[in-house]
Amino acid sequence: MLKSGSELRSRDLYLHRLIAFQDADPVKIITGIRRCGKSSLLKLMAQHLRNNDVTEEQIIELNFESMKFRRMGVETLYYTQLFARFPRYGHGTYHRKHRLF
Numbered sequence: 001m002l003k004s005g006s007e008l009r010s011r012d013l014y015l016h017r018l019i020a021f022q023d024a025d026p027v028k029i030i031t032g033i034r035r036c037g038k039s040s041l042l043k044l045m046a047q048h049l050r051n052n053d054v055t056e057e058q059i060i061e062l063n064f065e066s067m068k069f070r071r072m073g074v075e076t077l078y079y080t081q082l083f084a085r086f087p088r089y090g091h092g093t094y095h096r097k098h099r100l101f
Helices: 012-020 038-051 074-081
Strands: none
Touching: 012 038
8 A cells, every 4th residue: 555645755856857847748657666666756746746736636646456447448447537527618628737646
């Protein structure tokens, strides 16, 4: 089980690298061997965003190993868990930047 934000090990070097590119357009991909801290780093990034005026509605955290997603197809997962949660206006454009973890 992933530790809560207050129990996470500090990963300042990697967190600062991620923060430096947080508003750049390309998608960021975190890779590494098992149990090296990828999920913890993303939890720290989400915590950083919350501390810097990013609203809860803009942060989407999904655990793809969760049993509730087990029988869900990719298309259903994306629609129900992601796109259905984005507030829209106008012609299907999104008015706020969202972060997916």
